[in-house]
Amino acid sequence: MSRFVISCGGTGGHLSPGISVAEVLIDRGHDCWLVISRKQVDARLIEDYPQLEFVRAPGSPLSGNPLGLIYFIFGQIRLTVFALRFFCKVKPEAVMAFGGFASGGIAVAAFFRKCPLVLHEANRVIGKAIRILARFALRIYLPEEVTVPWQKRASQVRHFGYPVRRQIQKIPRVEAREEIGITEKGKLVVIVGGSQGAQALNDWASQCLEDLAMEGVSLYCVTGLGKGHEKLKEVEGKNGKRIKAHFIPFTNRMGEVLSSADLVVSRAGAGTIAELIQCQVPAILIPYPYAADDHQIANAHYLQVKGGCVVLEQRFIGKLTGAVLDLIGNDERLRSMRQDLERLENKKTSDVIAEDLEQIASGSSNRITTGKVEISV
Structure with a gap:
């Protein structure tokens, strides 16, 4: 049994895939904590998942005005301190982040704790948070057919797609x-x-x-x-x-x-x-x-x-x-x-991500050092 932390708060587009992966990991016998934001959308979406462990963390999204920038920086510092304390308590063997403002401090804390970091980019244009954090990541999950101009290790990239919650099923x-x-x-x-x-x-x-x-x-x-x-x-x-x-x-x-x-x-x-x-x-x-x-x-x-x-x-x-x-x-x-x-349609995305996370947590995946990441396919 391994311990995982998933940072996935801020929007439904970040939280939903985090829930999907967490459900599979728990089914496979692992411990999993989902770090979410304090926004209303997160609170509403988690109502149907009492079996999962959610942790509300500080932080605020980046806005276009100087005051918003100050709040964002202060929020990231608070999030990093929060994450360091939380990681000391739960001792995760791998950390997964889905991007957005809720990922920065979590990723920095994973780096300082020397904990393997996995990033997931859902969109077909790689977001700023993922671009910045990529240098700290052992693995990056990208949508199929998405390529980027920077990479040293092809093994760092997996094209696994978007994990959809089990609740979302086609019915008559x-x-x-x-x-x-x-x-x-x-x-x-x-x-x-x-x-x-x-x-x-x-x-x-x-x-x-x-x-x-x-x-x-x-x-x-x-x-x-x-x-x-x-x-x-x-x-x-x-x-x-x-x-x-x-x-x-x-x-x-x-x-x-x-x-x-x-x-x-x-x-x-x-x-x-x-x-x-x-x-x-x-x-x-x-x-x-x-x-x-x-x-x-x-x-x-x-x-x-x-x-x-x-x-x-x-x-x-x-x-x-x-x-x-x-x-x-x-x-x-x-x-x-x-x-x-x-x-x-690809119904196995959550399963293949969970399998890869298990390998990472067990140490069977090669770990990388920090430095500029050049992702190629």
Whole structure:
């Protein structure tokens, strides 16, 4: 039995894969602690996992103003001290970090403790945190087909993809709708803005109701925490039929929500895309235009090339209603997209990551010294 610490807080895109890996490690008889942030989204997401050990750590994300930079630096110092004390207590044999502001201090503490560090990059553009921390890492997990211009040891890189939580499973559409209280039997569009919501998509969802209703299309919108209250709207469609639109701020049942959809409209975070693939639901992706290094645009275009989505930039959101109606009315196109998504599905990601972590913890993987890392494939 080995001991692992997983740093995965701050957003659903970081926390969800951490939960997925932790579940497998615990099933294999290991001890595992998940270090998360104190943000509301983390608190809500962990409610369904009382069997896992979560540790709330200090720290705040980096913002663009001088005061925000000071808070960030101070938070990283506090996080490093916290992690050093915590590691002295639990004595991990490997530490895994999923990037973001919650990873910096954890990785530094792992370095000082001479504990093997493993990094996971979910997006198709390697983020700043992973780039900075790479020099301390024994292993880096990247998405398939992602290459980088810097590397000395090819053994340092593994292309393992994104670990999806067990809760996120494709189930029959009728069953999925029953599970989340959707009684409509016609076409359904689901809007998902990621774990933190997307105001532009929420605004579109409120404005497009009549147009969708006239085509008999219902709507289910996950607005994001702090971006509205749960409500149900009814709009008159053709022949006086009442069409429903559901708005909820958060859901712990994303597998059922996605499985209930004929079409999803969403941002293009790596976690959302992995869940779309898992549930095999076609999507129109609206990449967040201010994402660091335009990583959501890279994520979205990759899935579009693979046939699983259509990409529409936010500056063209005025065309979204037409795009939705065109696509949701084309059953043959939707069927083809579902088949392409099925070919992309990989259910074993968490298992292969857990196996690699076991090897690292046992010392069977070669350890590297610090220095500039040049990752090649």
